Amino acid sequence: MAGLTLLIMPLIAWVIAEFSSEVNLWDRWVGTWPISDQLLIGIPLGIVAALGARFVISRNFMEGVRMRYARMFGNLQLNWSEIIFISVCAGVGEELLFRGAIQPLLGILFTAIFFVTIHGYLNPKDWRISVYGAYMTLVVIGFGYMTEAFGVWSAVMAHTVVDVILLMDVREKKQ
Numbered sequence: 737m738a739g740l741t742l743l744i745m746p747l748i749a750w751v752i753a754e755f756s757s758e759v760n761l762w763d764r765w766v767g768t769w770p771i772s773d774q775l776l777i778g779i780p781l782g783i784v785a786a787l788g789a790r791f792v793i794s795r796n797f798m799e800g801v802r803m804r805y806a807r808m809f810g811n812l813q814l815n816w817s818e819i820i821f822i823s824v825c826a827g828v829g830e831e832l833l834f835r836g837a838i839q840p841l842l843g844i845l846f847t848a849i850f851f852v853t854i855h856g857y858l859n860p861k862d863w864r865i866s867v868y869g870a871y872m873t874l875v876v877i878g879f880g881y882m883t884e885a886f887g888v889w890s891a892v893m894a895h896t897v898v899d900v901i902l903l904m905d906v907r908e909k910k911q
Contacts, residue, residue: 738821738825739825741826741829742825742828742829743829744829745829745832745833746828746829746836748833748837749832749833749836749837749838752841756837756840756841758840758841759836759840759841761836761837764836764883764888765832765836765888765889766887767883767886767887767888767890768885768886768887769890771889773886774887774888774889774892774893775892775893777882777886777893778882778889778890778891778893778895778896778897779893779894779897781878781890781894782893782894782897782901783897783901785878785898786897786902787901788871789868789871789875789898789902790901792867792868792871793868797864797867798868800864801862801864801865805906806906809906812906814903814906819899819900819903819904822899822903823896823897823900823903824896826895826899827893827894827895827896827899828892828896830895831879831883831888831891831895832888832892834850835880835888835891836888838850839880839883844877844880844881844884845877845880847876847880848873848877848879848880849873851876852872852873857869857872858870858873875898879891879895882894
């Protein structure tokens, strides 16, 4: 599934760009800063975002949400290389699509809300997961501004780091 994310989402971004005069994928994907600098900027921002997510999810009222995700990921016996592979695929595929192709069309705010909603974190029937979703919406808005300021690879790296840290948390809690 992770590999498909890496292949299909950039392909969808390319299709969007082909039919939109507002999206220049090359400019979006290359960015204004060198890619190495973008990646370095994304690391600390991803760490801060993941630590904030840990804080939110660790609150007592989030116990049910933690249990639901523990059950969801409980059958997965992910090792380090699998966690990194899944995280890189999600970071690259999702950010190239959302920040690279959708954000120029919908803007930062609506793209962030759309992104968090399709991940299931904004749910009017579950206020607890929506608290986490509100936090993640702020994080993803930050990814949007980061993309505009530095380039999409800063958001790719931040997203990847968030996923690595949170998947490691799930793995450690199972052991």
